[in-house]
Amino acid sequence: MSENKNEGYVTADGRKIGGTLMEMKNITLRFGGVKAITDISFDIKEGEIRAIIGPNGAGKSSMLNVISGFYVPQEGEVWYKGARRPSMKPYEVARQGIARTFQNIALFEGMTVLDNVMTGRLNHMKANMAQQAIWKGAAEKEEVANREVVEKVIDFLEIQSIRKTPVARLPYGLKKRVELARALAAEPSLLLLDEPMAGMNVEEKEDMSRFILDVNDEFGTTIALIEHDMGVVMDLSDRVVVMDYGKKIGDGTPDEVRNNQDVIDAYLGVSHD
Amino acid sequence: DLTFSALSYRTGPYAANGIPFADGYQDYFTLLNERDGGIGGEKINLVECETGYNTEKGVECYESTKGSGALVYQPLSTGITYQLIPKATADGIPVHSMGYGRTSAKNGAVFNNIFNYPANYWDGASVAIKHLLDLNGGDLKGKKIALVYHNSAYGKEPIRTLEELSKKHGYTLTQLAVDHPGQEQKSQWLQIRRERPDYVIMWGWGVMNQVAIQEAVNIRYPMENFIGIWWSGSENDVLPAGEGANGYKALTFHNVGSDYPLYDDIKKYVVDAGKAAGAGDQLGTVLYNRGLYAAMLAAEAAKTAQAMHGTATITPQQMRDGMENLEMTEDKMTALGLPNFGPSFKVSCANHGGDGFGAVTQWDAKAGKWNMITEYMQSDQEVLNPLIAGDSEAYAKENGITPGCN
Amino acid sequence: MLDAGPTDETLLEVNNIEVIYNHVILVLKGVSLKVPKGGITALLGGNGAGKTTTLKAISNLLHSERGEVTKGSINYRGERVQDLNPAELVKKGVIQVMEGRHCFEHLTVEENLLTGSYTRGASRGDIDADLNMVYDYFPRLKERRRSQAGYTSGGEQQMVAIGRAIMSKPETILLDEPSMGLAPQLVEEIFNIVKGLNEKEGVTFLLAEQNTNVALRFAHYGYILESGRVVMDGPAKDLRENPDVKEFYLGMSDEGRKSFREVRSYRRRKRWLS
Amino acid sequence: MPDQLLFGTEVFLNGLMAGVLYALVALGFVLIYKASGIFNYAQGVMALFAALTLVGIMDGQVPFAHLINAVFGTEVHHFGWNIPSFLAIILTMGVMVALAWIVQQLIFRHLVNQEPIILFMATIGLAYFMEGFGDIMWGSDIKKLDVGIPQGMNALIDEVTYGAFGYGFFIDNLDIVAAVIATILVILLVLFSQYTKQGRAMRAVADDHQAALSVGISLNFIWVMVWSVAGFVALVAGIMWGAKSGVQFSLSLIALKALPVLMLGGFTSIPGAIVGGLIIGVGEKMFEFLIGPMVGGATENWFAYVLALLFLVFRPQGLFGEKIIERV
Amino acid sequence: MFYREAGDFKTSYTDDNQTFPIKFDRYRYYFVLFVAFCVIPFIVNDYWANAVLLPFLIYSIAAIGLNILVGYCGQVSLGTGGFMAVGAYAVYKLMTAFPEVNVFFHVLLAGGITAIVGVLFGLPSLRIKGFYLAVATLAAQFFLVWLFNKVPWFYNYSASGQISSPERTVFGYAVTGPHASAWTTYLFCLVFVTICAIIARNLTRGSVGRKWMAIRDMDIAAEIIGVDPLRSKLSAFAVSSFFIGVSGALFFSVYLGAVEVGEAFGINKSFLVLFMIIIGGLGSIFGSFAGAAFLVLLPVLLKNVLVSGLGWPTDLAAHLEFMIVGGLIITFLIAEPHGLAQLWRVAKEKLRLWPFPH
Ligand SMILES: Nc1ncnc2c1ncn2[C@@H]1O[C@H](COP(=O)(O)OP(=O)(O)OP(=O)(O)O)[C@@H](O)[C@H]1O
Ligand SMILES: Nc1ncnc2c1ncn2[C@@H]1O[C@H](COP(=O)(O)OP(=O)(O)OP(=O)(O)O)[C@@H](O)[C@H]1O
Numbered sequence A: 001m002s003e004n005k006n007e008g009y010v011t012a013d014g015r016k017i018g019g020t021l022m023e024m025k026n027i028t029l030r031f032g033g034v035k036a037i038t039d040i041s042f043d044i045k046e047g048e049i050r051a052i053i054g055p056n057g058a059g060k061s062s063m064l065n066v067i068s069g070f071y072v073p074q075e076g077e078v079w080y081k082g083a084r085r086p087s088m089k090p091y092e093v094a095r096q097g098i099a100r101t102f103q104n105i106a107l108f109e110g111m112t113v114l115d116n117v118m119t120g121r122l123n124h125m126k127a128n129m130a131q132q133a134i135w136k137g138a139a140e141k142e143e144v145a146n147r148e149v150v151e152k153v154i155d156f157l158e159i160q161s162i163r164k165t166p167v168a169r170l171p172y173g174l175k176k177r178v179e180l181a182r183a184l185a186a187e188p189s190l191l192l193l194d195e196p197m198a199g200m201n202v203e204e205k206e207d208m209s210r211f212i213l214d215v216n217d218e219f220g221t222t223i224a225l226i227e228h229d230m231g232v233v234m235d236l237s238d239r240v241v242v243m244d245y246g247k248k249i250g251d252g253t254p255d256e257v258r259n260n261q262d263v264i265d266a267y268l269g270v271s272h273d
Numbered sequence B: 001d002l003t004f005s006a007l008s009y010r011t012g013p014y015a016a017n018g019i020p021f022a023d024g025y026q027d028y029f030t031l032l033n034e035r036d037g038g039i040g041g042e043k044i045n046l047v048e049c050e051t052g053y054n055t056e057k058g059v060e061c062y063e064s065t066k067g068s069g070a071l072v073y074q075p076l077s078t079g080i081t082y083q084l085i086p087k088a089t090a091d092g093i094p095v096h097s098m099g100y101g102r103t104s105a106k107n108g109a110v111f112n113n114i115f116n117y118p119a120n121y122w123d124g125a126s127v128a129i130k131h132l133l134d135l136n137g138g139d140l141k142g143k144k145i146a147l148v149y150h151n152s153a154y155g156k157e158p159i160r161t162l163e164e165l166s167k168k169h170g171y172t173l174t175q176l177a178v179d180h181p182g183q184e185q186k187s188q189w190l191q192i193r194r195e196r197p198d199y200v201i202m203w204g205w206g207v208m209n210q211v212a213i214q215e216a217v218n219i220r221y222p223m224e225n226f227i228g229i230w231w232s233g234s235e236n237d238v239l240p241a242g243e244g245a246n247g248y249k250a251l252t253f254h255n256v257g258s259d260y261p262l263y264d265d266i267k268k269y270v271v272d273a274g275k276a277a278g279a280g281d282q283l284g285t286v287l288y289n290r291g292l293y294a295a296m297l298a299a300e301a302a303k304t305a306q307a308m309h310g311t312a313t314i315t316p317q318q319m320r321d322g323m324e325n326l327e328m329t330e331d332k333m334t335a336l337g338l339p340n341f342g343p344s345f346k347v348s349c350a351n352h353g354g355d356g357f358g359a360v361t362q363w364d365a366k367a368g369k370w371n372m373i374t375e376y377m378q379s380d381q382e383v384l385n386p387l388i389a390g391d392s393e394a395y396a397k398e399n400g401i402t403p404g405c406n
Numbered sequence C: 001m002l003d004a005g006p007t008d009e010t011l012l013e014v015n016n017i018e019v020i021y022n023h024v025i026l027v028l029k030g031v032s033l034k035v036p037k038g039g040i041t042a043l044l045g046g047n048g049a050g051k052t053t054t055l056k057a058i059s060n061l062l063h064s065e066r067g068e069v070t071k072g073s074i075n076y077r078g079e080r081v082q083d084l085n086p087a088e089l090v091k092k093g094v095i096q097v098m099e100g101r102h103c104f105e106h107l108t109v110e111e112n113l114l115t116g117s118y119t120r121g122a123s124r125g126d127i128d129a130d131l132n133m134v135y136d137y138f139p140r141l142k143e144r145r146r147s148q149a150g151y152t153s154g155g156e157q158q159m160v161a162i163g164r165a166i167m168s169k170p171e172t173i174l175l176d177e178p179s180m181g182l183a184p185q186l187v188e189e190i191f192n193i194v195k196g197l198n199e200k201e202g203v204t205f206l207l208a209e210q211n212t213n214v215a216l217r218f219a220h221y222g223y224i225l226e227s228g229r230v231v232m233d234g235p236a237k238d239l240r241e242n243p244d245v246k247e248f249y250l251g252m253s254d255e256g257r258k259s260f261r262e263v264r265s266y267r268r269r270k271r272w273l274s
Numbered sequence D: 001m002p003d004q005l006l007f008g009t010e011v012f013l014n015g016l017m018a019g020v021l022y023a024l025v026a027l028g029f030v031l032i033y034k035a036s037g038i039f040n041y042a043q044g045v046m047a048l049f050a051a052l053t054l055v056g057i058m059d060g061q062v063p064f065a066h067l068i069n070a071v072f073g074t075e076v077h078h079f080g081w082n083i084p085s086f087l088a089i090i091l092t093m094g095v096m097v098a099l100a101w102i103v104q105q106l107i108f109r110h111l112v113n114q115e116p117i118i119l120f121m122a123t124i125g126l127a128y129f130m131e132g133f134g135d136i137m138w139g140s141d142i143k144k145l146d147v148g149i150p151q152g153m154n155a156l157i158d159e160v161t162y163g164a165f166g167y168g169f170f171i172d173n174l175d176i177v178a179a180v181i182a183t184i185l186v187i188l189l190v191l192f193s194q195y196t197k198q199g200r201a202m203r204a205v206a207d208d209h210q211a212a213l214s215v216g217i218s219l220n221f222i223w224v225m226v227w228s229v230a231g232f233v234a235l236v237a238g239i240m241w242g243a244k245s246g247v248q249f250s251l252s253l254i255a256l257k258a259l260p261v262l263m264l265g266g267f268t269s270i271p272g273a274i275v276g277g278l279i280i281g282v283g284e285k286m287f288e289f290l291i292g293p294m295v296g297g298a299t300e301n302w303f304a305y306v307l308a309l310l311f312l313v314f315r316p317q318g319l320f321g322e323k324i325i326e327r328v
Numbered sequence E: 001m002f003y004r005e006a007g008d009f010k011t012s013y014t015d016d017n018q019t020f021p022i023k024f025d026r027y028r029y030y031f032v033l034f035v036a037f038c039v040i041p042f043i044v045n046d047y048w049a050n051a052v053l054l055p056f057l058i059y060s061i062a063a064i065g066l067n068i069l070v071g072y073c074g075q076v077s078l079g080t081g082g083f084m085a086v087g088a089y090a091v092y093k094l095m096t097a098f099p100e101v102n103v104f105f106h107v108l109l110a111g112g113i114t115a116i117v118g119v120l121f122g123l124p125s126l127r128i129k130g131f132y133l134a135v136a137t138l139a140a141q142f143f144l145v146w147l148f149n150k151v152p153w154f155y156n157y158s159a160s161g162q163i164s165s166p167e168r169t170v171f172g173y174a175v176t177g178p179h180a181s182a183w184t185t186y187l188f189c190l191v192f193v194t195i196c197a198i199i200a201r202n203l204t205r206g207s208v209g210r211k212w213m214a215i216r217d218m219d220i221a222a223e224i225i226g227v228d229p230l231r232s233k234l235s236a237f238a239v240s241s242f243f244i245g246v247s248g249a250l251f252f253s254v255y256l257g258a259v260e261v262g263e264a265f266g267i268n269k270s271f272l273v274l275f276m277i278i279i280g281g282l283g284s285i286f287g288s289f290a291g292a293a294f295l296v297l298l299p300v301l302l303k304n305v306l307v308s309g310l311g312w313p314t315d316l317a318a319h320l321e322f323m324i325v326g327g328l329i330i331t332f333l334i335a336e337p338h339g340l341a342q343l344w345r346v347a348k349e350k351l352r353l354w355p356f357p358h
């Protein structure tokens, strides 16, 4: 793929991908002596599904954490929507329209599914404390309006029946789905998914795939995805970054990556089809 | 029946002090019931309520016992006293805070229903200074006196008096506050060690007393120069320090020991009859005696009230009158079997606090007992009266009370 | 696939158990299964089917989650083990690797592994040998041995959890989702380790797995759980050939593997649940 | 040396000594927290209870005398024997182990895997219970405790420093003994928790109850063990503090002196308890010495907490506490 | 089948957001309000008001306040006593400085002042977490108590350092001071309780509440999804301290009438209120009431049974009371770690299923 940096391209199945949405330039991240990420650069274009793969401990999750502002890299720059991102608190990053899910589920266990998904809308809710204390009026109107958005997401992900269940009681797979719902409720422009399908069986992975594709399709949401299931990665993603020991060892379309000898050695073992 | 209430604290941080007091209070009434059939032919009904030295429980106790027609309250805690001052006044029930509580309640014209005879904290401070004057031939000029006090309203009580007296007598006063509960007093005692005050006066309570005395022993402070208020002068306070506490002094407003005819009666009618409140081993201890003394004063006030109103079944209002007209004389006390047990005093509307007599006791560690080493002396009324007038007037103003005797 | 494999002796037997959480939530509605000695038995099923619950019921960890077995019985070597505490069960040789790793965050990787040998009265030397064995299986752990487990990556934590169980030299391991979050290579590797332990050391396995594909490749016998009930069981070979299993758990239709892009957006029905 | 400096040095030294006494109490907290994540509110009451039991045994008091007398109308108080302190300490230890076992069987066994705040609450329930129980068992009067530890000014230090500076430093013998005991305890406990199998198991339990269960660590055993050790530490603290003030209710309040120490040293660190104790001891004494007179004194209570707070702002897990792992 | 919700369908999100979505609950709530406002004032006497109802109501406010901080926002605080003292001293200064202003506003203002102080002491919460924070808040507790004790301005230079509340009226009826009658003090507090409970409920069901709960459950994740931790925590400190300040103000002015800071607002108070919310249920308004009721009423009840009923000596009864309260706390925790409120919810779930076990 040899397109100009800031231009889009057209995927194999005919979707149009826009210009660069986010670009990581020469990111290096260290924890004491451990180098989690070494000088990695890659970009994410508007509307594409970008996968990050690599063996365990390669630094994939750390990379997502850099994108979402939770880790501050020692070196390198993050460019978002055409501008260099100054150092920011994670919540400010979130307000720029970046939402994510977590590898080790990070739901709010003490709340119901509905409340969890509603937290995704927090950045869209503006009523001040006084209005909320009174409730009737602004706060209630806003609550109902946002609730409608959330209910759409809930319908979309087919979790209506567990709306009022405390998330602590849910099985793993449903929790993952609720997490996705929370991220979607934020209506992000960039959605980061850290192993969304870990711990699911094929049927559930199929469901999850469909949700991801639909989000991408219907809302044009850009998606960055970490996943170990090669079937899923190869089928869903438009371009793949491969990491190993904190270094980038491959970047390209699924087919390119699949046949890259470095990638095969470090990660795939045998070539998957 | 005549109902008396005892707001006691046999639990909580001060239980060790509360128990002997409550026992003494109760045993005296038991004695009256057993021996005399009550007061003026009316049996005494003592309602005990456990406060744990806690203000809120005190409120609960007050509210729950006031319905039973309690004649007088002995709240046994400065906090509860403050809290009851307006309440009891509104309800027309007298309160007797003996040796604690609000000092300026001595002014009966403002505090109609509150009594604090025979002595209050300011009297205590003044008596302590008087004792020191006596030791120094009437001159304290240039002497250094340190006050170690519990950092609370209670502990701060003597400060103003001691300051006024220092102006008069020319000693310098160092104030050393100890935070509740007072387990750790290294800083204060190191300072005392450095500054070597000639005398140390202590306003302590609970564990603070024991630790202070132990620390004084540790730094080898001469114990006979160390004087505690009456709430820092019980056996509980000195025993843990053992031999070292020998010679420690404390103020008192009643006598020590059990060498009185009345105690024979108590043994006979109460302890041996198995009706004692406690184990019966507290007889003659400082706090037991204090409880007994409080009960005796209450009973005498009740008698006075009965005589005044010509009825045996007095009301709280009549009890108040009895208290306001109480007169304790040596003859009266001898008749009660308590000769020389407490000072003589006379209560009046203008003076709800007695005449401010106190004495000094000293601990004899070998014999394991307190000895009274001075006569009763009167506090410096000249200095105290204006202070009391000032404070009570301020209270009257703040609460819209028109002072007056009826 | 494996010819060594299970003996006729049933090591662990679960009879018709019912599990209730919090006194009100009924999760298992009569699950029975048998784990033969020396075999690898797989417990398959979708999310929330009750796999974890079943394993916890066996290892007696339910108690600490306010769950209880209200009906049925669990026997190990013919002996009722429901009332034992988990530690006693480990002494008997049954150890569970919990879902979601559950490493001791503040302990180093090596200390984590050593806790596995807690119940053994083994000598320092034996333990060191086992430690080296685990490091051989998972070289990555050797590199990270001195770092606190809380700071290792998801996959590394999974290795720690499995390694820790191996350290107790168990007779039976209950493995809950060993493949979750592992790179494909490593999944293969871990199952090979399982196989190795099974064949060489004769360790019996009961494993709950979502990754049906791999699980059925390595297991001898499988149970499929749906909504708290066993809906199907049989030798792994048979299950792999079963068209339903193929479609719903292996993601294969008659034409071979489907692309995830081609998934229809309607819920298909499982025949046995209709 | 100028006077002020000499005095300051003396205050400093005494601060160190006071710190050791705080650390003794803090140690008990650390042990239990380390082994179970339980913030044991009842530690102070345990110290009181241990000291009460010790005195009771030494003096041959009849336990529950008051209750027995009230119910049966008897008059029993003393067995009439005196037990030597060494034997009494061993017997008391037995009682503390029994207590640990009961606490484990009746309370914490049922609360495995609960959130820290709930475990904390359970210890509060325990504290309430033991407060009442201790009083009923041994009575609420003040008891003198003397197991033969010397008290008062150390003459040697006084003489030596007097010779050197013309001002004899005051150091309390009791404090010196406490310092020695505390040091030994800390060393033993560090060795235990860092280098033994049980110590490792104990730390594992603190991290994750369920995982610990799953590898076969018996929570029962670990907890009984740790509560017993904590009971022993409580007994030591009770003896030291009880010697200063007599054994009485307020002894349970020494827990309040230990909390800032814990915070500063870190809830999970045994050496932290002692270092934290020293810093707090010196800090509060020096503040009272230097600044106290300007603001009216009695600053020690709050200053200890403020000092600890300041440290925490820079190191949220205390000086030696385990780093709070923040990952997603 | 005693407890039914079937047939109670919601057709709008507004309905679904109601405080009591189930009809039966709603009627019970109205009934309780009716009894509290229209029945009790006519039958209440001094004992019930002063010994039972006032402390219950006032502690309920404090418990709601602390529950917002601890139960909803997850910031464990042991500074409650100190903050109540701020409320008490603020109201005292206000009452004596502006006697012409209605005491109702004094109480509210006292809450506001406490909120400011609370925010100040809440600042370290950004870095300090869990039990470390709990212990750190003790700094506030001890410092505030020391301050009110030390600086005479706070107690208007009175000789004793005690403050006592002057008489103030609302609509011509005395609500503070010795002449206030049982029903006026009761109603005055009840109004505050009701307002506070409603505000708390509104705040906790909206976006502020969700921010708090998100911080409580997982602060890092919350920050990553867009919650500003400092602002959320501080807002929780502010709201919580406001309630606690109000309760402190009422505690002093209406209930006790005279207080000394160390005794009335010592560390024990901090613990007591914390116990209330843990026993009642963290993160539950109803739990705040339940916890307050438990710890206020149970001792009174026990005392009445043991001393008045069985005639035991007061000290034995008091010791036993301690043991029973402690024992009950433990029993409840074992039965249901999430407090009385959760116990109640589980009971309801069971009733719903009755007579079937599951
Ligand atoms: N906060 C941290 N402190 C110290 N080391 C860290 C931290 N976060 C990550 N690491 C280390 O950085 C490396 C990369 O971790 P990361 O979680 O990014 O891996 P990953 O690629 O997501 O792996 P997996 O597929 O197993 O989740 C690991 O070795 C991990 O131990
Ligand atoms: N502690 C608990 N309290 C209440 N319900 C629970 C609890 N743990 C699990 N459940 C419920 O039990 C059911 C089975 O859960 P379990 O974890 O056993 O499923 P699983 O088959 O392991 O699923 P997964 O593959 O997602 O791990 C789920 O519906 C879940 O909601």
Ligand SMILES: [Mg+2]
Binding pocket: A060, A061, A062, A103, C153, C154
């Ligand atoms: Mg990862």
Ligand SMILES: [Mg+2]
Binding pocket: A172, C051, C052, C053, C099, C176, C177
């Ligand atoms: Mg599972």
